[in-house]
Amino acid sequence: MKRFEEHKLNEEQLQEATEDFRRGSAEAFHILYSHYSQKVYRFCLRMLGNKEKAEDAFQETFIKVFENAKNFRSNNFGAWVFTIARHICLNLLRMEKPFQEVDDNSIKLSYVSREDFGLKDFVQRSIMQLPISLRESLLLREYEECTYEEIAQILGITVSLAKVRVHRARLLLKKMLEPIAKEYYGDR
Amino acid sequence: MGIDKFINDYLDGNLNPEDDKEFRDLLENDVSAREEFDLMMSIHTILKEDAESITLPKYLEEKVEERLLANYLKVVSSASPLRSRKFAYSVLTFILIFFFSINNINDGKLPFNISFFLSEVLRQRELLQNQVFALAENDLPSNKKSVFLNSSFAKEKQTKSAKLANNIVSIELSDKFIERNNFIEISRTAAKQINTYPLENEVNKELFSTKPRAQNIYSTYISTINPRVVNSFNTGVLFNNINEITTKAVVFTGFSTFPLMKFGYSEKNLKFYSIYSQSIGYKVADKFRLGLEFGFFDFDYQSMTTILVPALEGADFGKESHNKNIKDKGNDAIILTNEYDNQNPRFIQVTVPIERKYQHYWGSVFLDYEMPVTKYLSVVGRINVGATSEGFLGGIVLFTELQPINGVAMHLGVENKSYWSSIPMDRSSLKTLIGLVYGVSIKFNFDNY
Numbered sequence: 001m002k003r004f005e006e007h008k009l010n011e012e013q014l015q016e017a018t019e020d021f022r023r024g025s026a027e028a029f030h031i032l033y034s035h036y037s038q039k040v041y042r043f044c045l046r047m048l049g050n051k052e053k054a055e056d057a058f059q060e061t062f063i064k065v066f067e068n069a070k071n072f073r074s075n076n077f078g079a080w081v082f083t084i085a086r087h088i089c090l091n092l093l094r095m096e097k098p099f100q101e102v103d104d105n106s107i108k109l110s111y112v113s114r115e116d117f118g119l120k121d122f123v124q125r126s127i128m129q130l131p132i133s134l135r136e137s138l139l140l141r142e143y144e145e146c147t148y149e150e151i152a153q154i155l156g157i158t159v160s161l162a163k164v165r166v167h168r169a170r171l172l173l174k175k176m177l178e179p180i181a182k183e184y185y186g187d188r
Numbered sequence: 189m190g191i192d193k194f195i196n197d198y199l200d201g202n203l204n205p206e207d208d209k210e211f212r213d214l215l216e217n218d219v220s221a222r223e224e225f226d227l228m229m230s231i232h233t234i235l236k237e238d239a240e241s242i243t244l245p246k247y248l249e250e251k252v253e254e255r256l257l258a259n260y261l262k263v264v265s266s267a268s269p270l271r272s273r274k275f276a277y278s279v280l281t282f283i284l285i286f287f288f289s290i291n292n293i294n295d296g297k298l299p300f301n302i303s304f305f306l307s308e309v310l311r312q313r314e315l316l317q318n319q320v321f322a323l324a325e326n327d328l329p330s331n332k333k334s335v336f337l338n339s340s341f342a343k344e345k346q347t348k349s350a351k352l353a354n355n356i357v358s359i360e361l362s363d364k365f366i367e368r369n370n371f372i373e374i375s376r377t378a379a380k381q382i383n384t385y386p387l388e389n390e391v392n393k394e395l396f397s398t399k400p401r402a403q404n405i406y407s408t409y410i411s412t413i414n415p416r417v418v419n420s421f422n423t424g425v426l427f428n429n430i431n432e433i434t435t436k437a438v439v440f441t442g443f444s445t446f447p448l449m450k451f452g453y454s455e456k457n458l459k460f461y462s463i464y465s466q467s468i469g470y471k472v473a474d475k476f477r478l479g480l481e482f483g484f485f486d487f488d489y490q491s492m493t494t495i496l497v498p499a500l501e502g503a504d505f506g507k508e509s510h511n512k513n514i515k516d517k518g519n520d521a522i523i524l525t526n527e528y529d530n531q532n533p534r535f536i537q538v539t540v541p542i543e544r545k546y547q548h549y550w551g552s553v554f555l556d557y558e559m560p561v562t563k564y565l566s567v568v569g570r571i572n573v574g575a576t577s578e579g580f581l582g583g584i585v586l587f588t589e590l591q592p593i594n595g596v597a598m599h600l601g602v603e604n605k606s607y608w609s610s611i612p613m614d615r616s617s618l619k620t621l622i623g624l625v626y627g628v629s630i631k632f633n634f635d636n637y
Contacts, residue, residue: 024544037252041244055245059252066256123238142232143239148200167196170228177231 009035018077021069029069032077033062039078039144040085046139047089049128057092061085079153082144086136086154093132126176130169137162138169191221195228439469439477443585443627445603452619461487463605463623469556477556481572485607485621486547550576550607552583564591572605579608579617587625597629 009017014035020028040061045054064084074080127135133155140146140154151162194211197203203211214221445463465483472478552574560566565588572583587601603625608617 033256037249038242038244041248042239042242045242055248058244058248059255062252063255063259066259123234142235163200167192170196170199170231171192173235174228174231177234178227180234 014077015075018075021077022072024069029066032081033065036078036081037062040081042143043082043085043139044089046124046127046143047086047132047136048092049124053092057085057088060088064088076150076153078146079150082140082146082150082154089136090132122180123177126173129176130172134165134169134172137165138173141166191218191224195225198225199228199232439467439471439479439597439629439631441467441469441599441627441629443467443481443483443599443625445605445621445623445625447621447623448602449622450620452617461485461621463621467554469554475558477554477558479554479556480551481554481574482549482551484547484549485605486545488545490544548576548578548607550574550581552581558589565589566591568599568601576607581605581607585625589629595631597631599625599627599629601625 009031014032017028017031017035021032037058041054041058044057044061045051048054048057061081061084065081068084072080127138130138136155137151140151141148146154148159148162148166151157151166152159155162157165191214194203194207194214197207198211215225216222443463443465445465447461447463450461463483463485465481467479467481469477469479552572554570554572557569558566559568568585568587568589570583570585570587572581572585574581583603583605585601585603587599587603589597589599591597601624602622604620604622606618606620608619
């Protein structure tokens with residue numbers, strides 16, 4: 001079993017590991033952990049916009065996954081682990097001061113050059129300005145490449161609503177990232 | 189379809205051939221659409237680059253693995269809650285048995301006992317009348333029998349014996365009688381009155397001598413009736429005349445099972461197994477009980493499990509120190525080393541046999557057939573049909589029911605229980621157990637006479 005390297009599992013291996021995990025295999029848990037740890041950390045980081053909080057959320061997610069292993073009944077471990085991660089992130093966000101969300105009409109992002117902020121910071125700032133419901137949909141689609149069915153399952157919404165949210169998030173993000181995108185890639 | 193929708197579908201890979209052609213035409217002919225598309229693709233690329241640039245810090249991974257390991261070991265080594273639960277069950281059962289053994293149950297059944305007693309008294313009175321009269325008749329010389337039977341004395345004797353019997357009833361019906369502690373004393377008073385009844389003065393001694401025989405009868409009466417009634421009071425009125433009167437009863441039973449043979453498990457890996465159940469049964473007919481039985485079965489199952497062991501601080505990281513560490517624990521542990529151990533010496537991956545605890549709860553309906561062997565001993569057959577958290581359960585139990593004191597019975601027997609369980613996964617899902625079953629019951633009757 002590989003350690004400290006992200007497991008790249010194909011669909012069949014993933015199903016097999018999920019099946020073993022459901023039957024109580026610690027080794028299967030380790031394989032799944034290796035496969036999803038990077039993804040979950042990334043999701044937590046972009047959801048919370050804070051490294052320390054993301055680390056806490058990441059740890060809590062896998063401790064919870066481990067503790068609730070015997071309650072796992074689904075066939076989709078990924079959806080289950082992202083659901084747990086999402087709930088933990090939402091709890092952490094609720095503990096913060098009320099977040100200033102924006103809608104399509106209230107975006108007044110001033111132009112910021114590459115020199116002022118690195119690309120990563122800029123992306124992070126932009127994503128954090130998205131409403132939470134759009135943010136989580138976008139992250140699952142663009143970052144984690146979840147299917148719309150998986151997004152719907154994780155968020156507890158319909159597939160069509162998941163599509164609408166991703167679409168809206170892309171449009172919003174386009175408005176916010178337009179300046180730096182043009183600077184980065186120029187007019188193609 | 190607008191350009192945004194086209195771009196969105198393009199990013200999702202949802203453009204059908206017709207839309208794809210239309211989209212390409214739009215990009216070629218419309219400059220602003222092309223700019224929109226380029227912008228969106230740039231953002232898409234930025235997001236992908238951002239996603240790829242985020243990596244899980246090594247220290248965080250190690251931290252989580254440490255926590256998971258600690259959690260795992262805590263789960264494995266934690267004391268089984270089952271044992272403490274069994275202990276609680278045992279204590280509760282003991283307290284119940286103790287309570288019902290030393291206390292009479294004043295459960296509102298006193299009227300029933302009086303009615304039972306009255307029926308007994310009436311029966312005895314009738315018996316007494318017949319016996320006294322028959323005695324008088326038998327003691328007569330054969331040639332005087334017809335004279336006696338037709339004489340006014342015989343009729344008077346009949347009347348007096350009836351009065352005598354009625355006297356007994358009136359004495360026994362006094363209020364004090366129902367006070368249990370005074371009963372024996374009152375009975376003695378009654379016996380004294382009966383014995384001193386001036387029978388001899390009214391009897392023609394030439395015809396027959398009734399005194400000794402009459403005393404005999406009365407004494408028999410007292411001794412016949414007293415033990416039964418006194419006994420029924422003193423034993424808490426749980427069961428009266430168990431063999432004479434059909435009783436309806438509720439039975440609470442606790443069973444524990446000692447496994448003898450198991451099928452469906454790996455014998456090597458199964459380290460501990462036990463079943464405990466509690467049932468409540470209602471005596472629906474003379475020999476049949478119907479009821480519900482609830483229980484749990486648990487087992488410790490040992491399986492080879494790969495875990496990460498933190499390396500010793502300051503030690504020469506690698507195989508040697510951990511080989512020694514594992515060797516010290518005995519031959520059970522098997523160390524697995526691989527190329528990753530040296531890449532990150534803070535942990536070493538080992539595969540060790542670890543016992544995991546499984547618990548299943550089940551519930552069933554049962555039917556008992558009770559076959560009395562002696563007054564105190566019965567043989568009972570039980571059929572269970574029920575369900576576990578994973579599927580179905582069926583069982584056959586054959587046990588003896590020894591009831592040394594009224595209301596409390598002890599059991600010993602054998603059982604065969606089969607159930608469906610997918611855990612552990614290395615064998616058949618159908619598990620079968622043959623075991624020695626033992627337990628205790630507490631009974632309450634609900635008879636009306």
